Amino acid sequence: MSSPKLLEVRNLRVEFPTRRGTLVAVDDVSLDISAGEVLGVVGESGAGKSMTGAAIIGLLEPPGRIAAGEIRLEGRRIDNLPYHEMRKIRGRQIGAIFQDPLTSLNPLYRVGDQLVETIQTHLPLNQAQARARAVKLLEDVGIPSASERINAYPHQFSGGMRQRVVIALALAAEPKLIIADEPTTALDVSIQAQIIQLLKRLCREHGTAVMLVTHDMGVIAETADRVAVMYAGRIAEIGPVQDVIKRPHHPYTVGLMGAIPAMGHKVERLTQIDGSMPRLNAIPKGCAFNPRCPKAFDKCFRDRPEPMPAGTSQAACWLVQEPAHV
Amino acid sequence: MIAFIIRRLVQAALVMLAVAFIAFAMFNFVGDPVAIMAGQDLPAEQRIELRKSLGLDDPTPVRFARFVGNAVQGKFGLSYRTAEPVGKMIVERLPATLELSVMAMIVALAVGIPMGVFSGLYPQHWLSRAMMTVSLIGISLPTFLIGILLILIFAVMLGWLPSFGRGDVIRIGGWSTGLLSVSGWKAIILPAITLGLFQMTLIMRLVRSEMLEVLRTDYIKFARARGLSNRAVHFGHALKNTLVPVITITGLQLGSIIAFAIITETVFSWPGVGLLFLQSVQAVDIPVMAAYLVAIGLLFVLINLIVDILYFVVDPRLRSQSAKAGAK
Ligand SMILES: Nc1ncnc2c1ncn2[C@@H]1O[C@H](COP(=O)(O)OP(=O)(O)OP(=O)(O)O)[C@@H](O)[C@H]1O
Ligand code: SF4
Ligand SMILES: [Mg+2]
Numbered sequence: 001m002s003s004p005k006l007l008e009v010r011n012l013r014v015e016f017p018t019r020r021g022t023l024v025a026v027d028d029v030s031l032d033i034s035a036g037e038v039l040g041v042v043g044e045s046g047a048g049k050s051m052t053g054a055a056i057i058g059l060l061e062p063p064g065r066i067a068a069g070e071i072r073l074e075g076r077r078i079d080n081l082p083y084h085e086m087r088k089i090r091g092r093q094i095g096a097i098f099q100d101p102l103t104s105l106n107p108l109y110r111v112g113d114q115l116v117e118t119i120q121t122h123l124p125l126n127q128a129q130a131r132a133r134a135v136k137l138l139e140d141v142g143i144p145s146a147s148e149r150i151n152a153y154p155h156q157f158s159g160g161m162r163q164r165v166v167i168a169l170a171l172a173a174e175p176k177l178i179i180a181d182e183p184t185t186a187l188d189v190s191i192q193a194q195i196i197q198l199l200k201r202l203c204r205e206h207g208t209a210v211m212l213v214t215h216d217m218g219v220i221a222e223t224a225d226r227v228a229v230m231y232a233g234r235i236a237e238i239g240p241v242q243d244v245i246k247r248p249h250h251p252y253t254v255g256l257m258g259a260i261p262a263m264g265h266k267v268e269r270l271t272q273i274d275g276s277m278p279r280l281n282a283i284p285k286g287c288a289f290n291p292r293c294p295k296a297f298d299k300c301f302r303d304r305p306e307p308m309p310a311g312t313s314q315a316a317c318w319l320v321q322e323p324a325h326v
Numbered sequence: 327m328i329a330f331i332i333r334r335l336v337q338a339a340l341v342m343l344a345v346a347f348i349a350f351a352m353f354n355f356v357g358d359p360v361a362i363m364a365g366q367d368l369p370a371e372q373r374i375e376l377r378k379s380l381g382l383d384d385p386t387p388v389r390f391a392r393f394v395g396n397a398v399q400g401k402f403g404l405s406y407r408t409a410e411p412v413g414k415m416i417v418e419r420l421p422a423t424l425e426l427s428v429m430a431m432i433v434a435l436a437v438g439i440p441m442g443v444f445s446g447l448y449p450q451h452w453l454s455r456a457m458m459t460v461s462l463i464g465i466s467l468p469t470f471l472i473g474i475l476l477i478l479i480f481a482v483m484l485g486w487l488p489s490f491g492r493g494d495v496i497r498i499g500g501w502s503t504g505l506l507s508v509s510g511w512k513a514i515i516l517p518a519i520t521l522g523l524f525q526m527t528l529i530m531r532l533v534r535s536e537m538l539e540v541l542r543t544d545y546i547k548f549a550r551a552r553g554l555s556n557r558a559v560h561f562g563h564a565l566k567n568t569l570v571p572v573i574t575i576t577g578l579q580l581g582s583i584i585a586f587a588i589i590t591e592t593v594f595s596w597p598g599v600g601l602l603f604l605q606s607v608q609a610v611d612i613p614v615m616a617a618y619l620v621a622i623g624l625l626f627v628l629i630n631l632i633v634d635i636l637y638f639v640v641d642p643r644l645r646s647q648s649a650k651a652g653a654k
Binding site for chain 1: 548550
């Protein structure tokens with residue numbers, strides 16, 4: 001491995017021990033992200049997108065835990081670091097943006113203080129330098145008269161402006177990777193595109209890689225370099241975004257691509273396919289998609305398909321090996 | 327902010343007027359002051375004379391106005407029991423009660439908040455479970471029993487601390503304090519713990535449940551995702567957000583501590599207004615009871631006013647709301 005990827009996730013498994021047995025929310029997921037790359041992650045609600053992100057940044061909420069697999073950042077294993085070591089990576093190496101800007105900011109702290117504390121946690125700057133950097137960050141994310149607004153409280157900003165502040169906070173210590181979990185879902189449709197554009201531009205300028213979780217295939221098509229399609233805690237298909245969109249190999253992806261809405265249109269659920277995703281305690285044997293798959297054949301009910309090379313992508317589907325059934 | 331304070335002051339004045347009316351009503355409906363003051367064998371003409379000189383024959387509104395006018399100046403007449411000016415009696419006794427109440431509140435906060443934070447951060451820890459169990463006992467035992475138990479252990483059996491009184495008192499201007507002498511400090515420990523124990527368990531449970539709640543919020547998750555230290559997340563972001571309800575409860579409870587000091591003061595023979603009130607009830611000493619009512623009412627109102635203002639200091643959202651409301 002001469003040039004390790006920025007992030008490598010290998011055979012990640014996230015479990016929730018519950019009274020009625022163990023739920024597997026993320027099952028044998030492997031993916032890479034290169035420096036500066038945007039990886040889109042799509043999938044129905046409950047597919048395990050957020051859990052994958054939370055596992056990478058080390059913020060799975062107990063009782064959820066990483067049961068197997070490895071996560072490496074620039075070749076260094078980070079999934080088994082003690083809490084205080086992982087803390088130094090959060091914000092500094094891997095940043096995060098969550099869904100709801102209205103609740104991501106502490107209502108009792110000025111936005112400037114939240115920025116300054118984040119900057120000073122990670123960078124050796126004094127108060128004045130950190131403040132100057134905070135103003136610069138707010139300007140970068142497009143907050144007008146940033147040097148005054150820095151003293152405002154979160155409730156004095158609109159939703160879109162608050163998400164800009166959140167982006168500034170995520171970028172405060174120049175992380176190499178940002179995990180953006182549905183960063184615009186909670187926002188008004190009219191400003192979703194602006195925020196995505198802003199995120200895309202800033203990350204390009206700073207060379208920051210992004211794992212962009214979204215339900216919006218239009219956003220993926222315009223923003224991502226590669227895309228991972230998740231289904232029932234597993235990766236169904238992963239590959240370069242144009243290939244996956246134009247030449248999908250997995251029947252689930254084919255269904256998803258049936259109707260790509262234009263960017264900016266809010267899509268609540270990706271259900272162009274009949275039926276719904278199985279619950280975690282009722283995932284069928286073999287391929288998890290087999291109850292809904294129009295192409296399912298005997299092997300699909302017996303053996304579980306691993307992601308296998310299919311053109312420039314990888315797809316977890318037996319059809320790739322046995323195209324006779326197509 | 328100013329408009330808000332003025333509004334609150336008007337409300338406070340109305341509340342005090344209502345309290346004053348109740349106190350005033352006590353004079354009229356509980357016993358006949360002339361009979362109590364003069365005894366049974368005073369001739370009838372002299373009784374009428376006395377009634378006149380006390381102004382008891384004037385119409386009710388006039389008498390109420392006079393009562394309020396006097397009360398504002400701290401004049402509540404003479405005690406039926408000791409014939410001393412009532413205002414002076416209350417003022418002399420108030421420092422003892424206030425010192426005891428504030429001390430009890432400090433004990434409750436100083437112990438209750440750290441315990442609540444700890445058991446909120448580590449709800450599964452055996453120490454947290456132990457604290458929850460003990461706090462149940464603290465809530466369910468009556469105050470006088472706790473006081474008597476403490477006296478039994480620390481005064482009678484161990485002989486470490488006195489069981490009654492305030493110790494040596496030093497006068498500073500109109501204020502008599504027990505906090506400047508060793509014996510005064512020794513004397514305040516047991517009653518302060520007795521009085522504060524209930525509030526302590528209350529505050530601990532409140533902080534714990536608020537802490538558990540706040541730790542689940544998105545902004546705490548985001549604070550962790552920014553890589554802030556545990557200390558900054560727990561004691562900065564989380565604790566500050568639990569403070570608003572703690573301030574409310576502290577304020578409301580300080581009022582009831584002062585009011586409930588009656589029991590503790592009786593158990594420990596603490597020379598405060600509570601003890602005075604109890605002695606006055608036994609002697610049907612209406613002026614003292616009325617003055618006590620007004621004094622406690624005033625303290626309640628003042629404390630609530632301070633609590634409301636503190637909200638503004640802690641929570642910026644309220645500030646802008648009132649700015650908006652004021653602009654309308
Ligand atoms: N505390 C928990 N206990 C048990 N199962 C949980 C818990 N939290 C999440 N899960 C399960 O983990 C699975 C994956 O959830 P995740 O949040 O990753 O989905 P997602 O793909 O992000 O969905 P969405 O699009 O709705 O955000 C879900 O099926 C969910 O039910
Ligand atoms: S493996 Fe079988 S069931 Fe699964 S997607 Fe492919 S064809 Fe459908
Ligand atoms: Mg999610």
